[in-house]
Amino acid sequence: MPDPTEPNATPLRSEFADDPDMAELIELFVAEMPDRVSELHRSLESGDIDQLESIAHQLKGACGGYGFEVIGHAAAALEQVVRSGERDVSALRSEVESLVTLCSRAIA
C-alpha cells in the first residue's frame, strides 16, 4: 500500500497514454524528465533564475501537448512568480519543488 503522503507514490500518467500515435513521443518526453528535474535543482541552488524561467516556460508550452496538463500548470505557476519580479531564490523554492515532484511522478 503506497503512502499517500509520499508524492512519488502516485505515478502520473499522460492523458494520451492510450493513443498509439503518442506512445513513443510520451516515452521520450518522460525519459527526459530526470534531466529537467536535475536542471531545475541546479538552477535553484545556483540562483539562476533566468534558467528556471526558461525551463518553466518550455514545460508550460509542451506539457499540455503530451497530456501532462497538471505539470504544465505547475510550470506556469513558477513562470508567473518569476515574471512577477520575484528574484529571491528561497521564495521560489516551493514552486520549484512542486514542479519537481510532479515531473518525477510522470510515467509513460
Place this chain on the structure above:
Amino acid sequence: MLALTANAGKPVLLVVDDSPAIHRLLSVKLRDEGLEFLTAYQGEEGLELAEAHQPALILLDVNMPGIDGFETLRRLKSHPETIEIPVIMLSGDDAPEQKVMCFELGATDFVTKPFDVSELRARIQSALRIRTLLIMLAQRAQVDGLTGLYNRAAFDTTVANEVARSIEEGEPLTLVMSDLDRFKRLNDTFGHQAGDAAIASFAQVMANEVRSYDFACRYGGEEFALILPGTAQEEATVLCERIRREVEQLSWAKYPEMSTTASFGMTNRAKDPATPDDPRSWVEAADDALYMAKENGRNRIERFGGDGTDLDDTLPVRLAG
C-alpha cells in the same frame, strides 16, 4: 510561355521553436496534413532556412533564447525574399498586447501554447488556403483571360524593367508590336467568336515560337507585344518571320473560309533620342514601324528607322546605352 505554372510538390512547413519536445509533437500530430517539415531551433537558423527554402508557411515560437520570435518575425517581414511567407506565431503567453504586436509585425495568425492540435491543424490549413488564393490572384492579375499570355499591366512593368536593364548592361533589346490584319472585317464577316478564335490562335503561335526568356503579351484587342531581351533586330526578324508565316497558314475547322495574316513593327530604341530610357517612347517607335508595315501592304515586318521598302535596308543594330 504561359504565365500560369502548376504548384508542384508538398507545401513546406518551417517550424522555429527552441523546444525539441514541440518539434517532435508537431511532426507526429501534423503528419497527415501532407506537409514537408523543416526544423529550426533558433531565430537566426529559421531566417536562413526561410530564405533558402521558401517554405509555404512558418510556425514561429515567440519566446526563444537569442533573437526572439518578435525580432525573427520583424526580419522575415523586412526582407523581400521572405516578406510574402505567411507566419503563424506560437506563444505560451496570450496577453492581448502580445497578439496585437504579432499582427502589427505582419503575422498571419497567433496560437497559444499549449495548443489544441485540431485547432492548430485548422489554422495551418486556413493559412495555406489563403496563400494559394493570393498566389492565384497575383498570377491572374498578370494574365490575359482569352489567350493565357501576359496582359497589358504585366507588359507595362516588364517593358520598363527590360529597357532599364538593356541600357544599364549594354545588352540589345528588341520590342515588337504586332496585330492581326483587317481584323474588323474578319469580325464583321465571321462574327465575334471567330474573331476570338483568331486572336487565341495568334497567341498560341506566339507562345509556341518565343523562347523561355522572351515575354509575349496581349497588348489590347487584336494587338500583341513581344519583349525580346538580349536580342538584336536580325534575330528578332527571324523570329517574327516564323510567326508571320505560321499565322498565314492558320485554319479553323469551325470557320473553314476564315484566314488571317499579321503585321509586325519592331524597334531597338526609343522614338525620341532625348529619352532613350522612356518605355512609352519605345512603344511609339514600334507602333510607327507597325503603321509602316500596314501602309506597305500588311502581312510583313518593318523596323523603326528603316525606310520601309526593304527589310535589309535598315540601320545597323545599335547597342542600347
